[in-house]
Each structure stands twice: as structure tokens, then as C-alpha cells.
Amino acid sequence: MRKIDISIIVPVFNGEAYLSTLLDSLSSQTGVSIEIIAVNDGSSDKSAQILANHALNDPRIQVIHQSNQGLSVARNTGIRYASGQWIAFADCDDWLAPEALKTWLTQATAQQLEMLIGNGYSFTTDPNPALSPPLLHKQTWGMILDGSSWIIHCVEQQEWPHYAWLQLIRREFIVTHQFAFIPQMLHEDILWTTYLALAAQRIGFCATPFYGYRTNPQSITQTPSPQTLQRRAESYLAILSALINTATTAPARLRRALLRHINQESGHLFGLLRKKITSPPVRTQLAKQFIALKLPRLIWLGAVTPREYWRAIRCILFFRLCVRQKHQ
Template sequence: MTSTRPDVSVIVPVYDCEPWLEAQLRSVLDQEGVELEVIAICDGATDGSLAVLESIAARDARVRVVKQENRGVSAARNVGLTLARGEWIVFADGDDWMKPGALRSWIGHGREQGLDVVIGNGFGFDALPPAVDPQPMYAGQPWGEICSGTTWLERTVPGDDWVVCVWLQCVRREFVEKHSLRFEPDVVHEDIIWSLQLALRVQRVGFVREPFYGYRRNPLSITNAPSPAAVARRAAGYLRVIDALVAAALDPRTDRHLSRILLRQANREGGHLLHLLRKRLHDDALRKSVARQFLRSGHFRAMLKGATNASEVWRALRCWRIYTRFAM
């Protein structure tokens, strides 16, 4: 490991991604024009992921491997944040892939514009090599502009284009430490809560349009796990996300326009939760428990308050009607 401060710390939580891990790390380590460190947290992997990490670390001193019992992706990322030494922090998942020039472009833009957060762009892929000219994931960011985090929310939430994927966020480490930003443990969809805290605090956000980050459409990922326990955890995660959005919206320091924006996002997340309960969660007892939590929390009123069109009003009303039926 170099004794000088790296330009960037790349934090990689690793859990059972052995088939794709070497290609992912190679795509990071081959990034040119930046001094980097990779902090790979093996989060209780049950496959050969740890052996892959240790083999790569033995050949490349820039890779630091941390082994821990399975505590979840949030806890793994928090370990990485504690250990990071770089000027910038970037997150990457163990089954994804990064195009050449990604880190140089993001960090260069951040330095040139005096930013605290750089929002990149990505693309989905099924296998390597990806398409030469892949379809970007995001189209509606304020490309070429510099704005505050709250303006970023106001510009992107209405079009369902808010970037909550942490692997598209390049964040100045000094900013993370100043605001004591960490991921909330034991919560699925933790990216949304992290991105909310980021947006509410940052004053200078910039954007890089080119899709540099490849997101593997992996049917074995946590969000695609079909087990009742995994789906129940996702449902609990949506409840926590809605809690966080509503709490921020109702904070006395939040102005009226931003409050409405946050409640609109809560309306959208309520719809995601409804889809999960109707299509994926088939355990009646678990479904009843989630529905009752939703109704007790008053989230229906928040969703209705955040509705700005007939479709969003209908979404809130459907949530109330269906959750009431589930709760009986």
C-alpha cells in the first residue's frame, strides 16, 4: 500500500460473488490516471470469494481485504468508510464492472468544479464484454450544472430520475467525515436513506453524463432473492425508507416545496412496497404484519399529501384499501 494518500478509496462489499469478482476488481485496479486503494470487505461469504480476494491482494498491494461475519452490506460499507484514506470515496459491488477512465473522469470533474459529490451514470449488462455503446441508466440529471443537494432532489424526483445508486456517487471523504455519514445497518434499500442524507447536506453536486459504471443484472442478487425471509426484509426496508422520507419532509427546517418533493418520493416508495406485498410476499402473517405497520405509521396520509397528479392520488388510495384488507 502506498504511504501517500490515495486519490480514491474504492469500497467493495463482497458476499458470494466469486464468479464475477476477479473481473470486477480488475476493472477497478486497471483504472488509469488515479492513485487508488481498494477496501474489500468479505461479509461472511460462503463461496470462494475470500480466496479470490486474498489471491488478488497477494499480487497487488493496493487491495486490502477485511474478513467479517455476515453483517450485511451496510455494515460492510461502514467498515470501508472507517478504513478509507483516499481524498474521494467510491462504492462498487462485487459483481459489477467499471469502464476505463471512470475514476479519472469523476475525480477530475470533482476537483475542477470544487464539488463535494459527483453523480455519474451507469448501464445495465448481463455478461462481459458489455455493449460498446450501452444505454445509459439516467437521462434527466442536471448535466453540465452545479447545484445543491436539495435542488438536485427538486430537479430529479418529479421525473423519477433521482440517483440513489451509491455506486454512481463519488463523494469527497472530508465531506463524509464532516457530516458523520454512515449507512443504516440491517436495512435493505439502504442506498435511498444514504442518498437522502447526502442530498440534504451537500451544497455542490456535479454530474458526469457518460455511463462509466456497469450494473450486472444478477438474478442471484439480494434484491432478487425469492425466499419469504428475504422478501420480508425488503418490505421492512421500504417501511424504513418511507419513515426517513416522511421525517425529513416534516422537519420544521424543511421548506414547503422540498417537503412536497420528499413526500412525493414517499408516495413512490409506498407503491413499490404495495407491489412487493401483492406479488412477492405470500406469507399471510408477514403480509398482515407489514400492512399493520404501514397503517399505524400514518404513511397513507403522507402518500396522499405527496400526490401531485391523479395517478399518485390513486396509488395512495390503493395502498390504503389493499393494506386495510391485508391487515384484517
């Protein structure tokens, strides 16, 4: 039985437009032993046939079919089936440079890491990395940090890359700590990355932008339906609640960083309610939850810069106004 270095987990839901591009890029990885675990999450398009065709040509592709349960559950399914020493994630409309996994693995092994943070870039049609600037600029390239120090650094630099697809993670580390993505949550990578970091003692960083992230207008986070917008807001509230619980027992410096991050994430929720969620009853319901979590006080405590204080003031006034608003 061959030794597998990396299990690449690919959740697939109605990805027929770009799935072949992603699978071809994974099959083209050089200098590393891989398995590709594609989890078909109840697709209704031609994704299943595309997966079957690619699996015929590349025996390293394992296809798992399940009813539609969302991105988090699909990733968790992939983790359960994985047998590689390391785990990586790829979204079905993205692209990975041929030398990416070999480079990540070489560095992660040499530095004895639990997790490596890579770099990427965004594209629309052409995944040539030379055409786009890298996503990350302020990471501690070449250094090794414990997770708490990394969180503090990311918050201070205002660049916290909570993207599962930029992570190479030792599978034993995931299994030992029983890490899993939270079902039905959008922006699930925020808590996933936070919990990984809090447990990690050795995180490394690779500056080369190997991962191509496609800015897909059909993505669920880009679809402006009222149901999706409300679900996004509810997910942010759940994330903020979890960050509050984590900050409560954290050492002083880490607690300050988490409170500052709560301030920053609250700005995303504020933007959703102010610009995109137009239903007054829904706004009121969400604002009541925001205040019940005591977030007005916490985002004020988390502010450091003038911009963060201004964000806190706007959030506090807006959410209190939403609660007091009378509906027809």
C-alpha cells in the same frame, strides 16, 4: 507515503463468480491514485482466495475480513479504513470502465464538489457499455446543484438515482457529517443518498455511463424467499418512516418533493405485498405498520399526477383490506 486520490470500497459476500472481473477493472483504472478496500463479509465460497491472489498482484488492494454482517456494515467498515481524499463504491459483481475514476475525479475537483453523480448501464454477461443504454437520462448534466434542489429535480423528473456505486464523495464530507449506512436494511442506498443530498451544497453530474451494473439473478434483492421479501418490506417501512421524519422539518418545496417521493416508494411496498408476499398474517402485520405511520394520508398529500393519485387510492384500499382480513 503516497497520496491517495480515491478509496474504492468493495463489499464481498460469496462473489467468486464475478469478483475477478470487477477487481481487474479496478486495477486497470488510469491516471488516478487509488486504494481498493475489499471487505470480505464472511464469504463461504472462494472469494477470500480470489482476493488474496489479486492482492499479491496489486499492492493497492487491501483485504479486510469480518463475520457476515451485511452490505451496510461492510461498506461502513470500508469507510473506516479509507484514507483517500474521495470515496467510491463498487459491488463485487459489477465492472468499471478504465477511465471512469480519472474522469469523475477531474470533474469533481474542478467543480469543487462534495459529491459527484455518475452514470451507468446494466448488463448480464458482457460489460461493454456500447451494448446497453445509460441508466440515467434526466439529470442536470454539466450543472452544479445544492442537494435540496437536486432532490426536488429528481422527484419531479421521477429519476432519483440513489445508487451508492454511482457516487464519488469527498471523504471529509462523510466524516464531518458522520454518514453511515444503516445496518440490516435493504435498499439502504435510498436513505444514504437522501442524507448526503440534504447536507450537500455542491453536487455535480457526469453523463458518460462508466459503471456497469450486472443484473445478477443471485442478488439478495432478486432472491424471492419469504424471509427476504418480508425483510425488504420491513426495510421499505423503515425508509418511509425516515422520509416522513425528514419531511416534517423540511422547507415547503422540499417537503412537497419528499412527500411525493414517499408516494412513489409506497408503490414499491404495495407491489411486494400485492404480488410477492403471500402470507396473510405477514401482510396484516406490515399493513398495520403502514397505517400506524399515517401513510394513507401522506401518500395522498404527496400525489401530483393522476398516476400518483391512482397509486395512493390503490395503496390505501389494499392496506386497509389487509388489516381487516381474517385469517384461518
